[in-house]
Amino acid sequence: PRPAGAGGRLSPVRRLPAGHLDEQFRQVEDLQDEASPNFVEEVVVVFFKDSGRLISNLEQALGEVPQRFQQVGCIHAATERQ
Helix, strand or coil, rough: CCCCCHHHHHCCCCCCCCCCHHHHHHHHHCCCCCEECCCHHHHHHHHHHHHHHHHHHHHHHHHHHHHHHHHHHHHCCCCCCC
16 A cells, blocks of 8 residues: 555555455345345445445544654654653
8 A cells, every 4th residue: 555645645555356346246146135135235325325424534534643653753752862
């Protein structure tokens, strides 16, 4: 993974192996049956409903990381002086 680029946007991360998402989707399809005929659709809808909130939470958490590193750096520098 590369650090955040201009504007705080993340650079592209590694790519998943070819077919990885296909296999994951097939596993979700296998969980669908007569008792829950819309299971795959429901999973996809929930995923997209939650993904915006989760991405926002991740962006907020990533924005806090440098501040924490600065705090640790200050503590480390203070302990070295003692």
